[in-house]
Amino acid sequence: DQQVKQNSPSLRVQEGRISILNCDYTNSMFDYFLWYKKYPAEGPTFLISISSIKDKNEDGRFTVFLNKSAKHLSLHIVPSQPGDSAVYFCAAGGSGGGADGLTFGKGTHLIIQP
């Protein structure tokens, strides 16, 4: 049973426009969420995170929104740049605090078109 779902395997966005990547989760025990960017044969690179006590976190071009009642989060990238083309993973951590394995979604392949 998938606890973290990214239902769009791929997304094409024109350069300069907004990219919106979506993620849904089913486990209400998750209390923090992270977005990672990944290139093939490389490790995930941390982008941005959000705690369940917040509904928005912003860092430069990246903003993450959390709707806890809908168990939904999204990553907004604006403006989108060619270097943003990669696979984006949504990940969730539990409420135990401290060292806790992350549960990842299947990823969304973002393609930024010139």
Place this chain on the structure above:
Amino acid sequence: DTEVTQTPKHLVMGMTNKKSLKCEQHMGHRAMYWYKQKAKKPPELMFVYSYEKLSINESVPSRFSPECPNSSLLNLHLHALQPEDSALYLCASSHDKRTTTDTQYFGPGTRLTVL
């Protein structure tokens, strides 16, 4: 500095070989992790070490044996692997904070091929 290093970058081994993967971080993190990632799949948690003690083992077969010699190092000893164990093995570390988001930082991974 948020660097986690892993060696080797690539490893090819036979089913009877014994090999080890190594991971190192110097960020003062007290939690370290091993994940396995197959092609076109998300990373899957294998082991978690917290303050050099194994705290989570996700029912990983005994042919994978983790070791945490000190707070900066994490090893994964491999023995009698199967071809289906071929994957990208990712190491990560985090502060192990208990009050807020505990961001995990990943290394570049070791691409393992079992023949």
